[in-house]
Amino acid sequence: MVDALFAVFHRPNFLTFVIIFLWGFYIMVTRYNLVKKLIGMYLVQTSVIFFLVSISAKKGATVPVLLSTTDPVQVASYANPLPHVLTLTAIVVGVATLGVGLALCGAIYRQYGSLDEQDILEKLE
Amino acid sequence: MSHQLPAILFLLPLFAAISMPVVCLKHHHWSRPISVVILAAMVPFSILNLYNVIRHGEVRYAFSGWSAPLGIEWVADGLASVILLLLSALGLLGVLFAGPTSPKALGGRIVHYYTLIMLLVSALTGIVFAGDLFNLFVFLEVAAISSYALVGIAGGRAIFAAFRYLILGTIGASLYLLGVSYLYAVTGTLNMADIAGKLPMLLDSKALIGGLLFIFIGLGIKMALVPFHAWLPEAYTYAPEPISAILAPLITKVVLLAWVRIIYWVLNATIVIYDIPILLLVAALGALASVIGASLALAQRDIKMMFAYGGIAHIGIILIGFGQGNPTGFAGGVFYLLNDAVMQASLFYIAGIAFCQYGVKTIDELGRIGKQVPWLTGSLIVVGLGMIGLPPTGGFFGKWYIILGALEADDYVSVAAVILSTLLTLAYFVKLFECMFRQSSTRSDDQFEEIPFSLKLTMGVTSAAVVILGIFSAPIVQLLLNQALPPGL
Numbered sequence: 324m325v326d327a328l329f330a331v332f333h334r335p336n337f338l339t340f341v342i343i344f345l346w347g348f349y350i351m352v353t354r355y356n357l358v359k360k361l362i363g364m365y366l367v368q369t370s371v372i373f374f375l376v377s378i379s380a381k382k383g384a385t386v387p388v389l390l391s392t393t394d395p396v397q398v399a400s401y402a403n404p405l406p407h408v409l410t411l412t413a414i415v416v417g418v419a420t421l422g423v424g425l426a427l428c429g430a431i432y433r434q435y436g437s438l439d440e441q442d443i444l445e446k447l448e
Numbered sequence: 449m450s451h452q453l454p455a456i457l458f459l460l461p462l463f464a465a466i467s468m469p470v471v472c473l474k475h476h477h478w479s480r481p482i483s484v485v486i487l488a489a490m491v492p493f494s495i496l497n498l499y500n501v502i503r504h505g506e507v508r509y510a511f512s513g514w515s516a517p518l519g520i521e522w523v524a525d526g527l528a529s530v531i532l533l534l535l536s537a538l539g540l541l542g543v544l545f546a547g548p549t550s551p552k553a554l555g556g557r558i559v560h561y562y563t564l565i566m567l568l569v570s571a572l573t574g575i576v577f578a579g580d581l582f583n584l585f586v587f588l589e590v591a592a593i594s595s596y597a598l599v600g601i602a603g604g605r606a607i608f609a610a611f612r613y614l615i616l617g618t619i620g621a622s623l624y625l626l627g628v629s630y631l632y633a634v635t636g637t638l639n640m641a642d643i644a645g646k647l648p649m650l651l652d653s654k655a656l657i658g659g660l661l662f663i664f665i666g667l668g669i670k671m672a673l674v675p676f677h678a679w680l681p682e683a684y685t686y687a688p689e690p691i692s693a694i695l696a697p698l699i700t701k702v703v704l705l706a707w708v709r710i711i712y713w714v715l716n717a718t719i720v721i722y723d724i725p726i727l728l729l730v731a732a733l734g735a736l737a738s739v740i741g742a743s744l745a746l747a748q749r750d751i752k753m754m755f756a757y758g759g760i761a762h763i764g765i766i767l768i769g770f771g772q773g774n775p776t777g778f779a780g781g782v783f784y785l786l787n788d789a790v791m792q793a794s795l796f797y798i799a800g801i802a803f804c805q806y807g808v809k810t811i812d813e814l815g816r817i818g819k820q821v822p823w824l825t826g827s828l829i830v831v832g833l834g835m836i837g838l839p840p841t842g843g844f845f846g847k848w849y850i851i852l853g854a855l856e857a858d859d860y861v862s863v864a865a866v867i868l869s870t871l872l873t874l875a876y877f878v879k880l881f882e883c884m885f886r887q888s889s890t891r892s893d894d895q896f897e898e899i900p901f902s903l904k905l906t907m908g909v910t911s912a913a914v915v916i917l918g919i920f921s922a923p924i925v926q927l928l929l930n931q932a933l934p935p936g937l
Binding site: 413 | 585597607614633
């Protein structure tokens with residue numbers, strides 16, 4: 324048990340990921356304000372992106388551009404570009420979702436005059 | 449040209465979606481003919497694609513010539529081609545249905561509506577064809593974002609339902625992406641066929657199990673599997689009629705197809721992880737969903753809400769078919785998926801017509817129109833028979849093959865769940881018809897306007913399809929058994 328706890332501290336990136344993810348999730352579940360819910364949602368998305376970036380980090384590696392075409396390729400000295408490309412796409416998707424969410428928030432505010440979930444639910448009854 | 453068909457089928461609606469806001473800026477009324485033409489063109493192309501796949505085997509489409517593990521790959525196999533034909537046909541009917549109902553239901557946002565529908569259809573095409581886990585994620589999100597926007601397009605109570613849909617859908621998408629990054633960390637590849645080749649050596653890996661769990665929960669939220677179904681009924685009930693008529697038959701079924709693809713094509717179907725066979729889990733979740741969904745439907749009085757819960761129950765029945773791990777159950781599941789999509793479309797057309805033409809929202813008000821509108825009543829009876837699963841309709845044969853598959857696998861719990869779900873479906877349709885034909889509420893002096901032709905057409909075609917799928921069930925199931933089975937089944 325204690326060993327497992329210490330093993331966690333050898334991988335601070337995983338720990339950070341878990342903290343950000345659960346923090347965002349906690350905000351989404353407990354807050355009634357819709358914009359705060361969106362902030363929590365964005366934290367959850369960002370934590371997954373952070374995870375994807377952190378597992379692809381490589382010590383002492385450089386950008387994946389071949390410097391010479393004659394020397395044999397040293398795979399260990401180049402970073403893998405794929406996770407970063409995936410991350411870019413995931414960020415774009417996340418921003419688009421957030422945009423739609425904020426637009427819906429704006430529409431809700433214009434219609435109900437409030438962003439508090441409980442107020443809105445009372446008005447819906 | 450025939451090997452370019454997957455790309456053509458995807459690009460047609462995508463280009464329409466991109467160009468529509470510009471082309472229709474001044475001429476709002478052009479948007480509907482453009483959408484109808486595009487979707488009508490997709491139907492023959494998808495028939496051609498199905499024919500091509502049956503004749504020459506599956507097509508693997510490598511984008512810009514980069515072949516499989518490095519590039520992005522699309523797979524047009526038998527299953528994908530059948531679902532694609534269903535998708536384009538139901539998309540066309542949905543747009544035809546939207547014509548007369550949209551001016552009232554959507555306010556002035558006609559161009560927005562058709563643009564988003566085109567985007568949705570192209571994203572669903574992408575989900576059907578995707579042979580790469582990350583590509584699948586992108587298309588899932590494009591489809592999801594356009595459906596959030598569609599649900600909230602007309603304001604009213606639907607905006608709040610759309611917001612909840614967005615929050616839950618995004619949790620699902622994040623979990624799916626997390627699972628994909630776990631799988632990527634373990635296997636170092638994203639291509640489905642490539643992962644399938646590497647998984648057998650990695651079955652003890654905890655990261656693999658965690659990743660699969662996240663993927664299943666994420667997709668489970670997107671396809672409204674029972675513990676995660678909370679977003680669906682409200683979103684589909686309060687969404688404007690032309691929108692729920694397109695979303696209800698398509699979204700959950702296409703996501704379910706993606707799930708089946710991951711279970712059968714990426715994982716091996718007979719896989720056992722820590723003594724738990726995955727398929728048993730699928731069948732158990734399906735049994736739970738089919739019973740709980742149908743019982744919740746029984747408790748509803750709002751027509752669309754009742755049909756939405758009915759759809760949730762049918763997702764469960766389809767999963768029972770897929771969870772048996774034998775060809776009969778698999779083909780039965782695919783066949784029931786086709787039937788369920790057609791029946792859901794038909795039910796939401798009927799509910800939409802009842803509301804848009806006659807202002808009927810709950811089953812108590814249905815008695816008002818009972819005998820005056822024979823078209824609507826007739827279609828509702830035919831589709832009701834299909835939902836319950838009585839012999840001439842496709843619903844019966846779908847359930848029949850699923851039960852045969854479950855008997856073959858000695859899974860009597862699943863058989864009991866299908867039968868119980870059928871009885872509950874019978875109960876809520878009896879409740880519906882009882883309200884509809886109650887004598888006391890019928891007044892003969894009400895004036896009923898005629899249903900517009902395109903509404904009659906869509907309703908008639910889908911109701912007829914419920915029966916036609918039943919009559920031709922044997923050749924269709926044979927085709928599925930020959931062409932759509934996963935490897936190793």
